[in-house]
Amino acid sequence: xxxxxxxxxxxxxxxxxxxxxxxxxxxxxxxxxxxxxxxxxxxxxxxxxxxxxxxxxxxxxxxxxxxxxxxxxxxxxxxxxxxxxxxxxxxxxxxxxxxxxxxxxxxxxxxxxxxxxxxxxxxxxxxxxxxxxxxxxxxxxxxxxxxxxxxxxxxxxxxxxxxxxxxxxxxxxxxxxxxxxxxxxxxxxxxxxxxxxxxxxxxxxxxxxxxxxxxxxxxxxxxxxxxxxxxxxxxxxxxxxxxxxxxxxxxxxxxxxxxxxxxxxxxxxxxxxxxxxxxxxxxxxxxxxxxxxxxxxxxxxxxxxxxxxxxxxxxxxxxxxxxxxxx
Numbered sequence: 001x002x003x004x005x006x007x008x009x010x011x012x013x014x015x016x017x018x019x020x021x022x023x024x025x026x027x028x029x030x031x032x033x034x035x036x037x038x039x040x041x042x043x044x045x046x047x048x049x050x051x052x053x054x055x056x057x058x059x060x061x062x063x064x065x066x067x068x069x070x071x072x073x074x075x076x077x078x079x080x081x082x083x084x085x086x087x088x089x090x091x092x093x094x095x096x097x098x099x100x101x102x103x104x105x106x107x108x109x110x111x112x113x114x115x116x117x118x119x120x121x122x123x124x125x126x127x128x129x130x131x132x133x134x135x136x137x138x139x140x141x142x143x144x145x146x147x148x149x150x151x152x153x154x155x156x157x158x159x160x161x162x163x164x165x166x167x168x169x170x171x172x173x174x175x176x177x178x179x180x181x182x183x184x185x186x187x188x189x190x191x192x193x194x195x196x197x198x199x200x201x202x203x204x205x206x207x208x209x210x211x212x213x214x215x216x217x218x219x220x221x222x223x224x225x226x227x228x229x230x231x232x233x234x235x236x237x238x239x240x241x242x243x244x245x246x247x248x249x250x251x252x253x254x255x256x257x258x259x260x261x262x263x264x265x266x267x268x269x270x271x272x273x274x275x276x277x278x279x280x281x282x283x284x285x286x287x288x289x290x291x292x293x294x295x296x297x298x299x300x301x302x303x304x305x306x307x308x309x310x311x312x313x314x315x316x317x318x319x320x321x322x323x324x325x326x327x
Contacts, residue, residue, distance in 0.1 A: 007281060007295045009271050012316055013306050014298040021272035022186060024300025027310065033082035036089065040104075043128055049112075051121055052104035053128075054097040056085045062094035064137045065129060066325070067163075069122065069146030071170075071302065073197045075103050080143060080302050080317070087318040091327035098125045100146070107204055111214035112239045115232075116145050116175055117252025119153040126162040139325045140166045143302055144275070147171030147267075148254040154265060155257025166265040167321055170273060170302045173255035176246075177279035179228040187274045190301075191228060198231055199223060215239075255280065259288050266292045266324045268317075270299025 018024055039055040054076035066088050070081055076097040088095045100114035101121065114121070129138055140163045142150030147168035154161050172178035182191040199222050205211045206219045216238040217225070225231040233245035242248035258267075269280060287293060296304065299316070307314035 007293060009295050009297045012296045012298050012304065015305070015307055015309075015313075017310055018303075018305040018313065019298060021270070021274050021298070021300040021303070024270070024272075024298065024303030024305055025190075025274060027313065028300075028303045028305065028315070029079055031079060031311070031313070033077065033079040034086040036082055036085045038076060043125065045121070045124055047110065049101060049108050049110045051101065051125060052099045052106070053125065054099070054104075056089055056095045058089060058092050058094045062133060062136050064093050064139070065133065066093055066095045067125065067129065067138055067140045068095060068097045069140065069142040069150050070097065070100070070103070071144030071146055072194055073103065074143065074146070075099060075105070083315060083318050084141065084321060087322060088327070091322060093327055096125075096129070098122065098146075102201055107201060111205060111211045113201070115236050115240050115248070115252065116148050116172070117152050117248075117254075118149055118240075119156060122149065122153045123157075123162070130162055137164050138162060139164060141169070141321060141325075142166070142171065143169050144171060148173055148175070148252070151254030151261070151265075151267075152252060152257050154263050155254075155260040158260055158262050161263050163263050165325055166263055167324055168254075168265065168267045169317065170269060170275070170299075171254055171267065172275060172280060173253060173258075173267075173282070174277075174279035175249040175253045177277045178275055179232070179249070181277050182275060183227055183229070185274075190275065192226070195226060195228070195231060198235075199225065202235060255282055255286060258282050258286050258291050261288045261291050264290050266294065268294050268296065268304075268320070270296050270301070270304065272298055273301045275301045 036056050041053045043051045085095045101108035102113050148171040202222050217234050237245050237248040304316040305313045306316040
């Protein structure tokens, strides 16, 4: 449970059946996602790898584009992404989902993959969008891991950012603290679920003779990596040029970049997010004058159910995104 003395917790009307943060977190991820027609585009990268982009177009020449960065092991099929795409379509706004490497349903070509601070791929996608639609207004929405990376991107690029306005939702802005949080209590269930997906992708690469020699672990070691700390130390860090897990978390935690952001940006957390601790909450002096922060008493992790019934919940996030981005 996040507790904070410097940011007032905003009240979000929450039905009695959704007061529990695990209901908020799990229900919103397992209920059927809206059906949205998608068009896939493959972006070839300079290192020989690729990024898959899924478009929900409203125009061949969009004046406005919302670029979505999904969370760990998410995709354009994730319910929270589909709900946003549906909402944008209703407002006549085109959406494109940037799939982190290996998250589009096809493993990427290289031993490396993606991580919480990967901003080079974000810039590749943004440059591509600007080349396709040079006059389009580009907003960006980052969820969880994608939100942390978006914070880092905005802080690194400052005035050179190609994003016009941004929203960051349920982001683990202090990676070390969030990794430890997921090792305790019911939160271990989320860690176990996500680690299994990462283990499967790692074993797939170890089965590829061309990639096996570049992998930092052996096949029999993969299943022993049962926490994010262990996986990030033995796999993520060495594959992406960090000396160890501590170096990775120190360099990539988004909270240190917030003071440098010059793009209008809204950050949203829920106080009961089971993936977070109060370490993710920025102090007022850590926010630039272009960054706004909202802490809600309920919402879980990328949940924010505000009404309806368990089988037909109503969600707050899509309305808040549309309001902030001024659709």
